[in-house]
Amino acid sequence: MTLRPLALSALALLAACGGPGPLLIAVPPAPAEGRVGIGFASVEVLEVSLPAYADGEEIFLQGQGGALTEAGGAVWADDPSRALTLDLSRALGELTGAQTAPDPWPFDDGPEAQVDVRLAEFAPDLTRGAFVLRGQYFVASQDGSGRDRAAEFLVTAPLPPEPGPAAIAAARAQATLTLARQIAAEGLR
Template sequence: MTRIFSALALAAALAGCGSDARYATITPEPEARIPSLYGTIEVVEVTLPTYAEGEEIYAQDPDGAIVAFGPLWADLPSRAMTLQLASTLDQITGATVAAEPWPFRDFPAAKVDVRVEDMLATSRGTFRLAGQYYVAPEELGRNRSGRFAIEVPLPEDAGAPQIAAARGQATSQLAEQIARSGLR
């Protein structure tokens, strides 16, 4: 993790010099195709731990403290992750998927609610996304829930661009897990 904190020190120094760099997540093209039991799905806004709700990118230091990395996310993480989950679930399942509020006149067949407990670069050199998801059908099917703990490796001397890319990969992996375990 020392390699990440070398980048942390550099990023903090750059931030102190008036840098206003922002980093968007890169959404990888999903390869999985998993049919859904539901033709329409609403993704409720993702809830995040307090430290991850704002614009700052966070990392865990070797002592376990969660500290601001310096650079900022390009969009609020809950909004960006909700939109990415909706887009990726749409591509994976072939269903009509939209982020809340539901934009159509009819009700969605199911709602997906994701509650994140951890979202940060870890002291182990990974990006961690962990929490629980819930799938609530309007009529057809049964309620489902599942826990997730996804870790994407970060390269040596990882900086904000690599952390942003890892968050995109982790969110895509989460969408695939929800499609496989919660929407079939």
Template sequence: MTLRAAILLTFTAALAGCGGTTTRYAVPSPLAEEAAPRIASKYGSLEIREISLPTYAASEEIATRDADGAIVSEKTLLWADEPSRAITLELSRLLGQMTRAQVAAEPWPFLDRAAAQVDVRVEEMLADVIGGFQLSGHYYVAPDSGIGGRSGLFSITVPIVGEGARVIAAARGVAVRQLAEQIAREGLR
């Protein structure tokens, strides 16, 4: 082994030892026995636009609001997937299960056009110190025909039972499920 190779190997080993452990948290999928409610939709197909999130919520770092009202995050506690992508796919899956419509995230993968597009714009998505996960914003349902569009506000609070990122991830899953149900009941009728 040459001196240069030995120095590079030592330097690489030293750098590897400096890195902290990063932990990623996935939102648990609902269990099969937790059947989604069946909700009739007037649309046979839905395209879910990419979810719009505030900057702090779009980050892979899990954000919380502290006692002073500041939004903080821990660089070593991360979502398992990019939040906008993950929530878009989760909402697509849930709306498909609830409505039995053909549902896909954008870009629409089929040759025919979707009967309607669903656009969700989140204003707030975080856990707070009082033990709740907040999800609020607007949703829009735009039919391909251009007639009969709907919109609505949502403000969902899910209690967080316990501490840590794992329970925050579980609460986010419940909040997105409640959002899907609200969109299906109010926006797709």
């Protein structure tokens, strides 16, 4: 019985000595300006698929020859796949005016289209000076119209020469908005 309070005290002391921990980086949404007309009234965004290195909280920087190194001292504040899915859904809704939501679809009537994004690259690339999103997206019509589409994409958003965590987050938000605009204009027309 007396060991338990002693063990809890020791754990509390170790936690206090552990330092402040990594800096959590939240990604503020980029403001969506202008409208893009699409051919669907409702769009569901499936969970975005990320490459293995980007599917955790660690932030990786891409350098010469594609080498990835962990950005020490900073991590994403939210699960990247979840956050990117929510951000993409929000941006598509703002740009198009359509009813959009991430999977699972929360409304009674089903969506007219589903968007499935699969990324092969999701990193600030220091050699290009840009946050890079590269992959494929798929639009599957759910309304029986047969307007299915698939396309590859490469989206970049500029980074300053010595990007800090806030600049990386802002570039990621801008790249996500650019991808949403491309999907709306080309895949959901």
